[in-house]
Amino acid sequence: MTVLLDKARQRQTRITGIILLALGALIAVFLAPDASGVATFRLSRPTDVWPVPNLVVPGGAFIYVASAFLAFFGVRLFLRGGAKWSARLLGIGLIIAVAAFLVWATAGKSFSFTGMLQASLVRAVPIALGGLAGVLSERVAVVNIGIEGMLLAGAFTGALVGSLAGGVAGLAAAVAVGGVFGFVLAALVVTYRMDQIIAGVFINLFVLGLTSYISSQVFQEYRALNNAPVFRAVEIPILSDLPVLGPVLFSQNIFVYGAFILAGLATYYLFHTRHGLRARAVGEHPRAADTLGIDVYRTRYVNVTVAGMVAGFGGAWFTLGSVGRFDEGMTGGRGFIGLAAMIFGRWHPVGALLAALVFGFADSLQQKLALLGTPIPSEFLAMAPYIATIVVVAGVVGRARAPAADGKPYVKE
Amino acid sequence: MQVELRNITKRFGPVVANKDVNLTIEPGEVLGLLGENGAGKSTLMNVLCGLYEPTEGEILIDGRPVAFKGPGDAIRAGIGMVHQHFMLVPVFTVAENVILGIEPVGRFDHLDLKAARAEVKKLSTEYGLTVDPDATIETLPVGVQQRVEIIKVLFREADVLILDEPTAVLTPQEVDEFIQIVRSLCDAGKAIVFITHKLNEILEISDRIAVIRRGEIVGSGDPKKLTRPELAEMMVGHPVDFDVARAPFAPKEVILDIQGLTLVRDDGAVAVDDLSLQVHSGEVVGIAGVQGNGQSALIEALAGLRRPVAGKVTFDGTDITDASARERHRMGIAHIPEDRQRAGLIGNFTVAENMVLDSYYGPPFAKGAGINWGRVEEEAAAVAEQYDVRTPSVHAAAAHLSGGNQQKLVVARELSRDTRLVIAGQPTRGLDVGSIAFIHERLMAARDEGDGVLIVSSELDEIMALSDRILVMFKGRIVAEYAPHEAPVDKGTIGLAMAGAAT
Numbered sequence: 001m002t003v004l005l006d007k008a009r010q011r012q013t014r015i016t017g018i019i020l021l022a023l024g025a026l027i028a029v030f031l032a033p034d035a036s037g038v039a040t041f042r043l044s045r046p047t048d049v050w051p052v053p054n055l056v057v058p059g060g061a062f063i064y065v066a067s068a069f070l071a072f073f074g075v076r077l078f079l080r081g082g083a084k085w086s087a088r089l090l091g092i093g094l095i096i097a098v099a100a101f102l103v104w105a106t107a108g109k110s111f112s113f114t115g116m117l118q119a120s121l122v123r124a125v126p127i128a129l130g131g132l133a134g135v136l137s138e139r140v141a142v143v144n145i146g147i148e149g150m151l152l153a154g155a156f157t158g159a160l161v162g163s164l165a166g167g168v169a170g171l172a173a174a175v176a177v178g179g180v181f182g183f184v185l186a187a188l189v190v191t192y193r194m195d196q197i198i199a200g201v202f203i204n205l206f207v208l209g210l211t212s213y214i215s216s217q218v219f220q221e222y223r224a225l226n227n228a229p230v231f232r233a234v235e236i237p238i239l240s241d242l243p244v245l246g247p248v249l250f251s252q253n254i255f256v257y258g259a260f261i262l263a264g265l266a267t268y269y270l271f272h273t274r275h276g277l278r279a280r281a282v283g284e285h286p287r288a289a290d291t292l293g294i295d296v297y298r299t300r301y302v303n304v305t306v307a308g309m310v311a312g313f314g315g316a317w318f319t320l321g322s323v324g325r326f327d328e329g330m331t332g333g334r335g336f337i338g339l340a341a342m343i344f345g346r347w348h349p350v351g352a353l354l355a356a357l358v359f360g361f362a363d364s365l366q367q368k369l370a371l372l373g374t375p376i377p378s379e380f381l382a383m384a385p386y387i388a389t390i391v392v393v394a395g396v397v398g399r400a401r402a403p404a405a406d407g408k409p410y411v412k413e
Numbered sequence: 414m415q416v417e418l419r420n421i422t423k424r425f426g427p428v429v430a431n432k433d434v435n436l437t438i439e440p441g442e443v444l445g446l447l448g449e450n451g452a453g454k455s456t457l458m459n460v461l462c463g464l465y466e467p468t469e470g471e472i473l474i475d476g477r478p479v480a481f482k483g484p485g486d487a488i489r490a491g492i493g494m495v496h497q498h499f500m501l502v503p504v505f506t507v508a509e510n511v512i513l514g515i516e517p518v519g520r521f522d523h524l525d526l527k528a529a530r531a532e533v534k535k536l537s538t539e540y541g542l543t544v545d546p547d548a549t550i551e552t553l554p555v556g557v558q559q560r561v562e563i564i565k566v567l568f569r570e571a572d573v574l575i576l577d578e579p580t581a582v583l584t585p586q587e588v589d590e591f592i593q594i595v596r597s598l599c600d601a602g603k604a605i606v607f608i609t610h611k612l613n614e615i616l617e618i619s620d621r622i623a624v625i626r627r628g629e630i631v632g633s634g635d636p637k638k639l640t641r642p643e644l645a646e647m648m649v650g651h652p653v654d655f656d657v658a659r660a661p662f663a664p665k666e667v668i669l670d671i672q673g674l675t676l677v678r679d680d681g682a683v684a685v686d687d688l689s690l691q692v693h694s695g696e697v698v699g700i701a702g703v704q705g706n707g708q709s710a711l712i713e714a715l716a717g718l719r720r721p722v723a724g725k726v727t728f729d730g731t732d733i734t735d736a737s738a739r740e741r742h743r744m745g746i747a748h749i750p751e752d753r754q755r756a757g758l759i760g761n762f763t764v765a766e767n768m769v770l771d772s773y774y775g776p777p778f779a780k781g782a783g784i785n786w787g788r789v790e791e792e793a794a795a796v797a798e799q800y801d802v803r804t805p806s807v808h809a810a811a812a813h814l815s816g817g818n819q820q821k822l823v824v825a826r827e828l829s830r831d832t833r834l835v836i837a838g839q840p841t842r843g844l845d846v847g848s849i850a851f852i853h854e855r856l857m858a859a860r861d862e863g864d865g866v867l868i869v870s871s872e873l874d875e876i877m878a879l880s881d882r883i884l885v886m887f888k889g890r891i892v893a894e895y896a897p898h899e900a901p902v903d904k905g906t907i908g909l910a911m912a913g914a915a916t
Contacts, residue, residue, distance in 0.1 A: 292514030293485025
């Protein structure tokens with residue numbers, strides 16, 4: 001019997017092996033001949049307290065070594081199997097392939113690696129907060145497609161109120177408006193039992209339409225209404241002077257710190273508190289929760305509203321944490337990528353955060369590559385985060401388990 | 414604590430589920446509540462545990478009237494219910510499930526799981542309910558899950574425990590253990606309400622019996638003075654014949670031959686492990702076993718819904734291992750699925766549409782690319798009549814029929830044609846006595862006409878009443894075989910085999 005099961009697993013491992021082998025061959029054939037000269041990765045700025053030397057990589061040699069590693073992994077998986085290692089080797093292989101690609105693009109030039117990591121974190125923020133909002137609402141079994149709209153509402157409100165009353169007021173208003181939309185979603189799906197997907201799409205379309213209208217009709221006329229202050233980076237004493245880690249982790253604005261703190265708080269709430277236990281019970285088996293005297297509807301209202309507030313905070317990043325002004329549809333699908341991060345992160349706040357970092361990395365990678373002037377058209381590079389989303393959700397995640405009652409309305413008897 | 418239900422009536426729209434019910438529950442006593450499926454037992458108890466509000470009447474605790482706004486109120490009043498379908502969160506641990514709703518917490522709302530574990534351990538030693546507080550529910554057998562449910566209720570300091578069909582999921586040995594637990598709870602002064610439709614159990618366990626029929630209490634009494642037929646008559650409303658008429662056992666050639674069948678579940682676990690069995694024409698083979706030992710996968714594989722990873726299935730000399738469900742159907746294999754609502758019929762379709770789900774594509778129902786609905790309705794009405802499917806019309810949605818009529822509809826569709834082999838999974842689960850008797854008769858008729866019949870059921874009584882040969886399935890294998898027509902076999906022996914004692 002076990003022989004039969006092993007066969008299916010073996011086939012999977014072999015396919016993984018072939019993929020790695022093909023990846024290695026592609027890199028060797030297409031990237032290596034082009035990569036003349038050395039790639040210089042700058043790790044420090046000249047102004048740094050503790051400078052570290054640049055990372056200098058000989059282009060062609062590195063790519064050949066990388067492709068050799070990929071080929072070795074591929075052949076090993078194909079011939080020897082090793083189911084336990086299959087997923088891990090695929091992950092390592094992808095990292096090597098990305099590194100080879102980066103070296104190829106940088107060959108003969110120099111480029112700030114630390115800067116790219118810093119940008120990854122910044123770009124991960126809306127995705128992480130969107131994903132976190134998704135975790136909070138799906139843990140109580142409400143599918144929240146409306147996160148995109150809530151981000152957009154937060155961005156808009158942040159810009160408007162921020163312009164009128166300052167950044168802090170703008171941020172508070174963005175959080176409040178996000179909460180309002182969370183509450184509206186809860187009302188639609190919990191009290192009125194509207195289809196959760198349709199309710200979410202409704203919120204997205206409503207917010208997109210309304211903010212686009214106001215920004216084109218009002219903001220064009222009164223530019224002062226769309227000129228909000230931007231939250232500056234907060235340098236954490238001493239830690240921000242660390243090489244590489246300092247600029248990446250300890251010299252960011254409150255949105256980056258906020259995403260980390262909220263992910264920590266959400267983890268504590270969901271897995272270590274009484275109300276978190278109840279929330280998860282409502283998401284897994286609402287009837288059981290009901291028979292134990294837990295108010296299913298109230299729990300859903302509270303969690304989805306808080307999720308909306310988190311999304312509103314994430315939305316404010318687009319304006320108050322970045323450019324200081326609102327543009328139509330400026331969230332560009334980050335809310336949906338946030339949902340992908342939630343799934344990739346297996347409905348865990350920290351998982352969603354880590355997944356968001358992967359997407360943020362893909363996003364900032366495409367930006368830097370465009371700056372480096374690779375022969376790949378920039379439109380294709382701009383697809384990178386979305387392609388990463390599909391690959392990750394379809395391939396690497398496999399079968400993650402959503403809360404059992406996810407998406408199902410609860411009808412009290 | 415004494416609980417009294419006084420003149421309780423519960424209506425759902427025009428439907429009266431309970432009518433003018435009076436009932437008293439005394440401490441230290443087991444009250445057996447007997448009634449058929451759909452008689453209103455569960456509704457009544459859901460009123461008592463606060464899930465439903467009564468339309469009329471009142472609940473008194475120690476003589477004082479109380480009003481429950483929700484289950485929380487009932488729990489606080491000391492009334493706890495163990496539901497027929499367990500109310501446990503499968504991905505939570507035992508301790509988490511037990512404390513859910515009244516969690517011990519420290520500062521910052523922090524769950525005190527240490528205290529929870531200690532409490533579970535204390536209760537489990539006090540009442541002999543062995544269970545590991547850190548085990549995840551979905552990894553536990555149902556018998557243990559039931560203990561968790563009881564601990565859950567005890568943790569809430571309930572004085573009245575309502576047990577809704579608690580033995581439905583247990584093996585005979587587990588039932589014995591369970592009766593011990595109920596006794597020890599009783600000795601500790603708890604009042605127990607034991608809901609069931611099984612006559613033997615209620616006679617064995619109760620101190621007092623109340624019988625409910627069509628939402629009303631129709632009788633009560635002392636189990637020492639009541640007999641099985643008397644109780645059955647009270648429950649059903651007319652005398653019940655327990656025996657199924659059958660022609661003498663005359664098996665012919667092998668019709669179904671399974672060799673070395675191995676099946677895996679969707680999650681990759683082995684469900685059926687190198688299983689071989691044969692069914693002869695004119696023979697009923699009954700597969701007994703506790704649910705979850707591979708029976709479902711076996712039925713699916715025989716119906717063509719699950720591809721075997723190894724083994725060979727032969728039907729009347731033809732290899733059907735890889736035959737599709739439709740090919741099997743055309744060969745004369747009838748399949749009565751385990752779950753009528755999920756696999757047997759389409760709830761939103763009408764009775765007529767459901768009746769031709771297997772045959773709409775060919776004559777006489779197909780008309781070019783269309784369907785001759787007139788013909789379908791005629792035929793459906795005739796078959797419904799013949800199989801006693803009580804429906805307002807063939808245009809009624811199947812979902813609106815009672816469970817018994819739904820099942821008769823499935824049986825009608827499957828058996829109202831030329832069949833040679835009948836595969837039936839849990840053919841009478843959750844049905845009333847009348848429907849059970851009807852379906853048993855039909856299965857017997859198929860056998861007497863020379864069909865091979867393979868029945869899988871977790872109701873041992875059903876297996877014993879119908880089978881010419883009894884096989885016991887445990888962990889995906891056949892672990893015991895009995896031929897009652899050669900040597901009588903008793904329930905205890907089969908029960909031991911069901912629990913894996915024969916391996």
